[in-house]
Amino acid sequence: MAFKLVISEDSKSHQVEVDTAKDKKLIGLKIGDEIDASLVGLDGYKLKITGGSDKNGFPMKTDVEGPRRIKSLLSSGLGFKPKRDGQRRRKTIRGNTISVDIVQINTIVTEKGAKSIDELLGASEAEE
Template sequence: MAEFKIVVSDPKTGKSITKEIKDKSAQTLMGMKIGQEIDATIVEIDGTLKISGGSDKVGFPMRSDVHGSARNNILLTSGVGFRSKVKGMQKRKTVRGSMISDETYQINTILVKGNLVLDKPAEKAKAEEKPAEKAKAEEKPAEKAKTKK
């Protein structure tokens, strides 16, 4: 069965979350293309998501201008999957097509409608760890002073 990591980005706040989906909910994404909108209930969010890209299991990026779901070696001058070092440079690079298949590993999405809710308990856990680290830092200078005498 298919298994994907979905990265949901909220352009309003600049925050993003990653969710893993499997089985039936992953099957609903098969055959979708970059630019299509989907229901966000797949990742337990109210609203809609727009597919903006992704990568396959090896790490090759998906391009919206390459049809199908297969890997292709195409001649690039700019855009996704290529960073030019010199103006006018062309290079043949391997990219994945714009259609989601079972070879796709990560799907990047943008939240079009709805609100992105971040997990609050994770933030509290990080806040509790910080005072403990400060206490350890305070103990160390005291130990150094004892060893110098």
């Protein structure tokens, strides 16, 4: 199984695949945690986890603790856009902790390195 790590920088986004069999450093982290991006080949960069989704497409939400999946009554926000005032709906959402069931992890750049992400990712793609 592999994570798709989506890295957003200004108006650009980059997608990197991280193998969980080799690197289990992401499992157990929560939304809002900062990670060193050198584990995906981006030396000097720091990334902040902003969300993600699991293998069935359910989004991660910061309010729900742990890696569990629950049905929550939502009136607005992540996972539900109400069509009229006062509308609520029970939707399935995932907790804020990364587990093996998570497929996509969304991140933003909080600290930039010496080289650009395009240069660092382009060099790693050329080697493969």
